Amino acid sequence: MGAYLLLALAIAAEVSATVSLKLSEGFSKVGPSIVVVVGYAVAFVALAYVLKAGVPVSVAYAIWAAAGVALVAAVGMVFFKEPVNFSVIAGLVLVVGGVVLIEAGSAH
Numbered sequence: 388m389g390a391y392l393l394l395a396l397a398i399a400a401e402v403s404a405t406v407s408l409k410l411s412e413g414f415s416k417v418g419p420s421i422v423v424v425v426g427y428a429v430a431f432v433a434l435a436y437v438l439k440a441g442v443p444v445s446v447a448y449a450i451w452a453a454a455g456v457a458l459v460a461a462v463g464m465v466f467f468k469e470p471v472n473f474s475v476i477a478g479l480v481l482v483v484g485g486v487v488l489i490e491a492g493s494a495h
Contacts, residue, residue, distance in 0.1 A: 390440035397433035398451055400426045402458045409467065446493050453486040 404426025411419035430451075437447045457479050463469035 390437050390442050393433045393440070394437045394442070394447060394450060397430045397437060398454045398458070400433060401430035401451065401455045402462070404430060405455065405459050406462050406466075443493055445489055449486045449489040453482045456482050 404423045407419040407422035407426060410416065411423055414420045414423075434447065434451060438444055460469075460475065460479055464471050464475075
């Protein structure tokens with residue numbers, strides 16, 4: 388279970404870094420720029436430990452990427468008032484559905 392807690396840390400760090408990338412305004416704001424660099428570093432180190440712990444790369448990366456996409460999209464919609472429409476929702480459902488299929492396929 389420790390590997391999946393590390394994966395959650397990797398996801399949280401990546402989402403924080405990506406949101407901060409927007410807040411950094413092209414790296415012109417120091418605080419958010421530091422969060423970008425530290426966040427991505429933490430995300431990749433944590434992901435490396437997840438892989439070292441034996442989680443298959445296809446599963447770890449699929450969960451990391453899909454959760455990151457869904458969470459960043461949600462933050463964008465809520466905090467940055469980015470548009471929400473059927474295409475956005477359908478795309479997110481497809482991304483999450485793809486991860487479920489990868490998980491199911493790797494279970495045997």
